[in-house]
Amino acid sequence: MINIEKLTKDFGPFRAVDDISFEVKKGEVLGFLGPNGAGKSTTMKMITGFITPTKGDAKICGESILDAPISVKQKIGYLPEGAPAYPDMTPFEFLHFIAEIRGFTGEDANVKVNNAIKKVNLESVIHKPIDNLSKGFKRRVGLAQAILHDPEILIMDEPTDGLDPNQKHEVRELIKQMAKEKAIVVSTHILEEVHAVCSRAIIIAQGKILFDGTPDELSARSSFHNAVNLLLETKDDALAIEAKLNTLSHASSVEHAAAGDNLIRFFVKPKKGVSILNDVNELAASNHWTVKELHVMEGQLDEVFRDITTSSSDAKGVQLT
Numbered sequence: 001m002i003n004i005e006k007l008t009k010d011f012g013p014f015r016a017v018d019d020i021s022f023e024v025k026k027g028e029v030l031g032f033l034g035p036n037g038a039g040k041s042t043t044m045k046m047i048t049g050f051i052t053p054t055k056g057d058a059k060i061c062g063e064s065i066l067d068a069p070i071s072v073k074q075k076i077g078y079l080p081e082g083a084p085a086y087p088d089m090t091p092f093e094f095l096h097f098i099a100e101i102r103g104f105t106g107e108d109a110n111v112k113v114n115n116a117i118k119k120v121n122l123e124s125v126i127h128k129p130i131d132n133l134s135k136g137f138k139r140r141v142g143l144a145q146a147i148l149h150d151p152e153i154l155i156m157d158e159p160t161d162g163l164d165p166n167q168k169h170e171v172r173e174l175i176k177q178m179a180k181e182k183a184i185v186v187s188t189h190i191l192e193e194v195h196a197v198c199s200r201a202i203i204i205a206q207g208k209i210l211f212d213g214t215p216d217e218l219s220a221r222s223s224f225h226n227a228v229n230l231l232l233e234t235k236d237d238a239l240a241i242e243a244k245l246n247t248l249s250h251a252s253s254v255e256h257a258a259a260g261d262n263l264i265r266f267f268v269k270p271k272k273g274v275s276i277l278n279d280v281n282e283l284a285a286s287n288h289w290t291v292k293e294l295h296v297m298e299g300q301l302d303e304v305f306r307d308i309t310t311s312s313s314d315a316k317g318v319q320l321t
């Protein structure tokens with residue numbers, strides 16, 4: 001449904017987006033990840049027709065953003081960064097305005113506005129000026145505007161940025177609900193979002209794609225993938241315990257970190273392709289250690305993210321925020 005072909009954007013001598021290509025199919029939620037300044041918003045602005053690419057094209061359901069800009073915009077719902085709206089209008093007025101701009105009139109417009117209001121639970125504030133609404137409600141107004149025409153494609157730029165945990169959860173649930181029927185692209189710099197809502201992740205830094213795969217493939221890149229996290233209450237020397245853990249034949253390395261009063265956390269990384277949970281468990285039992293936590297780790301996504309966005313020679317010095 002979305003086919004991005006070698007999109008490039010220059011601002012003067014500065015290349016913000018550099019030869020990006022990817023596809024998104026129906027039912028997919030693509031997480032578009034990257035540190036600040038990576039080129040996420042610029043890419044989304046090109047796909048949605050806000051700015052023209054310097055080079056390349058994007059096809060939306062087979063139509064080019066360059067050749068059929070209006071038809072493409074009819075198929076896309078777009079939530080720009082920060083969910084801009086007219087602060088003096090109420091959500092009711094704003095959504096009717098958007099309906100009119102999109103060419104809906106009469107009962108058709110009323111039905112579309114009411115459906116959007118219901119979908120994002122805006123009922124309680126529809127007649128208050130947008131300026132007076134909380135951040136969470138303002139974001140929902142932006143979402144309502146984006147889904148008003150029930151588009152096949154949804155492009156959302158940092159939809160959960162700046163929201164509190166409950167509001168983040170609500171927005172993620174909404175995205176998941178809509179995912180089946182649409183092709184969705186969500187940009188974020190929050191890694192937990194990838195596992196929470198995305199079926200696929202693309203990581204970009206300095207305008208280039210550095211990773212394209214599933215959230216699980218992303219986790220598997222972590223050196224902590226399948227490592228055992230062991231939290232012990234102990235007065236013993238951490239290095240002595242670490243040495244014992246290191247004797248396990250399936251262990252490749254062991255690290256530890258202080259975790260509070262008499263608490264030490266150990267990370268036991270297994271050799272490739274083997275499980276080490278039982279071995280650690282048995283060692284803990286035979287040594288009568290007081291185990292506070294024992295579990296297998298998915299991986300540490302922030303470690304992978306840092307690794308991917310800073311190890312490429314093109315992306316040296318990228319700062320995480």
Ligand SMILES: Nc1ncnc2c1ncn2[C@@H]1O[C@H](COP(=O)(O)OP(=O)(O)O)[C@@H](O)[C@H]1O
Pocket residue numbers: 011014016034035036037038039040041042043
């Ligand atoms: N209109 C513009 N003029 C000049 N530089 C821009 C403009 N828009 C974005 N940039 C630059 O392009 C890079 C990518 O920006 P952006 O796409 O907003 O990144 P992200 O959304 O990933 O944080 C940044 O270095 C930004 O400063």
Ligand SMILES: [Mg+2]
Pocket residue numbers: 040041042081157
């Ligand atoms: Mg941005």
